[in-house]
Amino acid sequence: MIRILQQDSRIVKSIFAIIIGLAVVTMVITLVPGIFDNTGSTSDGSVYATVREPGLLGRLGISSLPVKQADVTRLAQMQLQQQKLPPFLLPYMESRAAQSLVQHAMLKQAGDKLGLQVSDADLRRELQTGPFAAYLFPGGKFIGSDAYMNFIQTNFQLTVPEFEEEVKQDMEFNRLQALVAGGVTVPDNAVREQYKVQGTKVKFDYAVVSADDLKSQIKPTDADLQTFFKNNAKRYATAIPETRKIAYIAFDANNLPGGKPQVSDADLQAYYTAHQKDYEVKDQAKVRHILIAVPQGADAKTDAAAKAKAEDILKQIKAGGDFAKLAQANSDDPGSKGTGGELGMLSPGQTVPEFDKAAFSLQPGQTSDLIKTKFGYHILQVEERTKAHTRSLAEVKAEIAPLVEQQKIGATEQGFATSLANDALKIGMERAAAARGLHVTTTDYVAKDGVIAGVADGAALLTGAFGAAKGAAPTSVSTGDGFAVFQVQDVKVAHAPSFDEYKTHLVADYQEQKLPELLQEKLGKLDDRAKVLNDLRKAAAELNVPVKTSELVGRDGQVPDVGAMSGPASVAFTMQKTMISGPVNLGRVGVVMTLLDKQEPSAEEIAKNFELTKDQMLGEQQKEVFEVFVGNLATQYEKAKAVRYLKKPATPGPLGM
Template sequence: MIRILQQDNRYTKIIFAVIIGFAVVTMVITLVPGIFDNATTGDSTVFATVREPGILGRVSESTPIKAAEVNQLASRQLQQQHLPDFLLPYMSQRAGQILVQRAILKHEADRMNLQVSDEDLRRELQTGPFSQYLFPNGTYIGDDAYMNFVQNAFQTTRGDFESQVKSDMELNRLQALITGGVSVSDNAVRQAYMVDGTKVKFDYAVISSDDLRKTINPSDAELQGFFKTNATRYAAAIPETRKIEYVAFDASNLPGGKPQISDADVQAYYNAHQDQYQVKDQVKVRHILIAVPAGSDAKTDAAAKAKAADILKQIKGGGDFADLAKKNSDDPGSKDQGGELGWLDRGKTVPEFDKAAFTLPTGQTSDLIKTQFGYHILQVEDKKTAHLRPVAEVKPEIVPVLEQQRVGAAEQTFASTLASDAKKNGLDKAAAAKGLHAVTTDYVGKDGVIPGLADASGLLTQAFTVVKGADPASVSTGDGFAVFQVQDVKAAHAPDFADYKSHILEDYREQQLPGLLSAQLNKLDDRAKVLNDLKKAAAEMNVPLKSSDLVGKDGQVPDLGAMSGPGSVAFSLAKGAISGPINVGRAGVVLSVTDKQEPTAEDMAKNFNATREKLLGEQREEIFRVYIGDLTQKYEKGGAVRYSKKPAAPGASPFGN
């Protein structure tokens, strides 16, 4: 509800893209492999250190890459790319690579005297991407607002922020120096745009893997032969299972019943945890926001101020605050609640808003308050002065905590006693002596389910780490404990052919499919070329024929995918020409161009400069990538990169890139 007062997501995202470090350099860095091959150091808080190579580097100052920085960057990349958490170790290697190579580039830029002065920094902040926030309409926002901006946007200090901007500027200078001589000819620009600007329409015949799969129907003899040939593959196809005997119980089974909590227990806990019951100064407010977008001109600001002033006049004239908030407020998180923000702690909103909220008496309405978001009108509904909540008030919160602690301890003690008795007398007798009942499962897998247990995962995990007949052990089950013992183990083994036939058939089909797809695709292509008619060839082979729209290289076509991929061959064909076989993975395609529209001279002229810039960017990126690769090799051979712990090579991406 008060998010708009705490953080501006839009400008944070824009600035974050800049501050992470000049995008082209970072992208190039991630594509240069093989930097993790040097000696290691022993400091676990430092991921790596980088210094200049050679003899002089041994006495020069080194740059530490903190492990915390690597982990922080890896986590951000994981979130931005919406990847699962288990890929964090891989992302950490990539993040480490980025930061190490960035440090290498910084050393090289310093060696070339490309350092950025304070005056250079001032000019960049006043005219670069941050100017709209720090110098709106050309006017400096002031030191306090500057520091507030840096803290809110980056959770860092002004000094660290400026140091980061300087570093980015320096590395940009290095990139510009290395790639400044890149050029592309006019002819290359025209050829590139001729490809990029061409559009094609085509018929295409699609051989589907799913359709072919249905035609693969081997005999039992062929399947048995496949099964025998791949005996190693199926040697452990049936996973290990175990028969487990267990006794489960919860708090209701504890000797003497559920532990009771006395007032003395509550008082003792309260005395030891009073910091948890300290109430800070709080204020309950509602507000109306008339937004002024960042970078707005004076006219826009004046219009917003006038609108806010008119609303304030209505409120002071007896107008209903909540109704006016619903009709006028630009805060989407509170307007539908009549501007209600609820209870706010001191210091949780922007300074101007915070000061007014905690200064105004209860029941009063403020004058117009200007913040970085626009103009606010706020009304104080109630206040709480900092105080310690009395024990009588917090007792309902303390009792469940103590009950959980006491019950957990009692259950663990009971479980240990039960396990000890079971070791001497067996689970059946130990359970019966406590009024409980032992249960024996069927053979169950490691990821199986045990009926009657709220959470059997811990029991199964532990049961699959001990040997058959090991001493009884206890484990939490979510709503209590269980004591268990492994009665028998069936090792992983090969299945019987008859029982596993359906799986073997699917494996057989999967193995045969690529060859069959290739053969059918070549047959279709050959027949289309002989007949000089894709439509007739497709009809003969009973293959569906489809037609595309008029598409460019940035288009998508069903079954074929992005036209920048395998289907791009269509742009190199003349009208009426038939392509060769196009394998797109789970399907095969042969296409015939039915229409082709090349860019006109007017289109060429209109897009000439943009195409040139695109080619220049690609050339610069490639040159800088080679430069970083050579520079990295130089630092490696010079022993200038050292790691606290030698990481795994980052090239082994689970996505194959």
């Protein structure tokens, strides 16, 4: 409920059409090549690009829209999370996000130019009858302003004005799409033929040739492997990775001279003084309320009725009525109604101004008069008040002590490690360690992803060791529970293995290389023999290949070993009964099929699915038409140099970002 009462803040608008729209903006992700070439500079970096309308008004700067850097970054981060991509790809995702937002601006300008803007009345009708009606007007009744705000903030992280503005833009884009592609039609006979294709189902026998089963048949001789090894010399040039022998001295706080450093009162006081702001407590009030909602845009009669109801409840409270019970019975705030109006502890500025003023002017136990906000009429009661203050050192000592201790330990360990490394450079690792009651551990040759025994986390040690030269000065690194001083003793560079030491790997690699050829050969033999015998099962039995039978399946179905019927196996839908397919190579598996049954949809099924199929076909064709429109629009902006980038977009790399 606290979110419902929060003030409207200047949240940078996210692109709501991408979140809730009908994919208007995302139809064409990549703009016409060359449109990124107009690059300038900016002093504060707040604007990524400006999009002006081609023509005089745009050149004069009258019709121009900014694409904000904050919007670009937010959208890129959202796409990174959705696609589960690593953070280092953010620059490339920003480039794609910028393209989408630039398109958004172009389409907005095109819609405005055609007079397709959405009025407040249009918006109200959309919210009452569109896709949000079930949430905002269940049973035709408005859920109330507080619940409306909560719904928006929870699902879209927007304020009410931002949400409504983005719905308007989404409606304008839909109008633009309807205007551009509204004349597209699909002939009825094409719809029927399309569903006839979509609705056809098949049942078939299929003989399965598995690469894994064939692998054991590939038995190369040593001569075969020698030739393979020679021909793939580049492939194996660094097959044996670089390894290093590392000498290190590990220690933790227990090895420090004098043991772990002790924390004094002076240490605690110094930390507290330096971080005193962290222990400031704001003025707070524990509040409960009753809301009698007034819908936005309500007439005077509705407002008066709500006010009268609130006044009656206030009279009951002042006469000794139970606030919590009255809230449960009457409040229109679903977030707090069930708990007797409880909102918990609030801080100044956390709620809308009228509510905020009352909450921090009342004393514990006091009840407000009626408070009017944009949500309706509130009755507020303060239960507790906490004045702003700074928690004393005595109050926070238990929190501070472990932090200070860890800081002291870390600093002491770092100093000890530096001293140890300096001595190791002067007198050697062994003598430096012995002088401190420690010992040197020397690893065997270890790879970069290996394990360092005796330390909690050897990652930093390995990274440091593989970045240091052989015999370089001893260096200290953290090991998670302490430090280590290390020195690289020897390096074995990455190199090609000998034939004998890599023979097992060579067998597996040779088999994998030969498998596709063998799979295709086996499928060809099976197909040829099946057609000679005119019987797939007999041919499969001769070649010792298992045969399976599918269920009656459509194009959207899945078949074991075959996979999706929309893939290469879709050839089954073009076959006639008893017909034997050619070899169908599915990668690690191949099949030969013979059709047992084929059922086309009946006239009744076609009629039943006619409208849905027509809508799908119409949508696809409208999308194609609109894509052409967006492409042409982007070309116009490119020719007019109407997109000015104030930050050079990242160039998509080999990953297709």
